[in-house]
Amino acid sequence: MYEIPLIKPVITDALKERVTQVLDSGYLTEGPVTREFEQRIAGFCGAARCLAVTSCTTGLELALRALGIGPGHEVIVPDYTYPATASVVNIVGATAVIVDVDPDTMLMDSDALEAAVTERTRAVIPVSLFGNPLDWKRLNEIRQRHGLYMVEDAACALGSSFDGIMTGALADISVFSHHPRKFITTGEGGTVTTNNTEWAEWMHSYKHFGMGAATSRAGSQFSRIGTNYKMSNLLAAVGLEQMGMVNDLLAERRRLADVYREKLDGADGISLPAITPDGEHSWQTFCVFVPERDRVMADMRAAGIEVQIGTFSLHMHEAFADNPLCRIEGDMSGSIRAYNEALALPLYHGMTEAEQDKVLETLKKVL
Ligand SMILES: Cc1ncc(COP(=O)(O)O)c(C=O)c1O
Incomplete structure (x- = not known):
C-alpha cells in the first residue's frame, strides 16, 4: 500500500446502494441497467x-x-500502446502493422501511418493514449x-474531444475501457460506440451468442455464430452511478492536471508531453518525461508514492x-523515448492539495 496511490476508484454510498438494488432484484445478467448505462455513454x-x-x-x-x-487484411496500430491494441488484430486473423508514435504526444505518427498503407490495409486502430485526443483532421x-x-x-479517452466533438463520435467505431x-469503471468492462446502425446490430447479435433481432427466448433465431461479451446489470450499475458524476469527475481531473502542468512546466529535468492542438484532454493518466525514469520510479515508490511507467x-x-x-515498420524512436522516459503520476478523485504537493516535491527532490 502506498501513502499516495496512482488511482482510486470512485466508490460512493449511492453507488453501493445502486449495486444492492440490483442484487435485491435478482436480475444479475445483462439487462435494463446495462441498457441504461449504454444510453448514458452514447448520450x-x-x-x-x-x-x-x-x-x-x-x-x-x-x-x-x-x-x-x-x-489477408492488414490493420495499422501504434507501437506505444497496451498490447491489446495489436493483439485483437491477430485474434481476428489479420496482420498487425506496427508503426511509430510522435515523440511529443506519444500518439500514432500520422506520416508513419500513411507510409505503412498497402492494398491489403483495411483499418487503423489509432489510440487516444492517456486521454489525449487524436488529431481527427x-x-x-x-x-x-x-x-x-x-x-x-x-x-483511456472517455471525456476527451477534438474540435468540439467528443471521443466516441469521431471514429467509425470507438471502444472505451472501464478497467479501474x-x-x-465497472471493475472489468468496456463500451463500444458507433453511428452506424448496421454495425451496431451486428455487434449486438455477435455478443449475444449470434442471436437475431427477436428478443423473446421462444422466438429467438440464431443468425450467426456468436459469443458472450455481455456486461451484467451488476457491473453496469457501478458505471451508471459514476456516469451521474462524469462532468464533475472530468472537471476535477482537468483541475488537478492543470496544477501539475503549471508547477512542472520548466522544472529541471522534466518535460511535459504535448497535447493535441484543438483537443481537450481527459487526463486518464498524467505523464511526465524524466531521465533515468526507472530510478526515479523506484525512489518515488520508496517514498510512498505510487508511480508507474x-x-x-x-x-x-x-x-x-x-x-x-505482425509487421514492424520504422525505427520506433518515438516509442522508445516514451517507453524509457514516461512516468505516470498519481491522479484521482478527491486528491488533496497536500497530496499533490507531496508528489511534486518528491519528484523534484528525487530528480
Ligand atoms: C490503450 C489501451 N487499449 C486497450 C486496453 C485494454 O483494456 P481492457 O482492460 O478494458 O481490455 C488498455 C488497458 O489499459 C489500454 O490502455
Missing part, C-alpha cells in the same frame, strides 16, 4: 449507439469482426484518401517481434 459522447461489453479488448475484437476484417484525410476504417482504441485505471513498446515484446502476423 455523453453524442454517438447514435453504444454496446456494453466485457472489456475494451473484446470490444475492439467485436469492432474488427463487425467490419469484416480477418485473414489528419486522420480523416488519411481515412478518405485510402478508404480505411478507423477503429479508435479509446480505452479508468475513471468510469506510461505503457509498452510492442516491438520489444516477443509476442509481436517474433510473429508472422
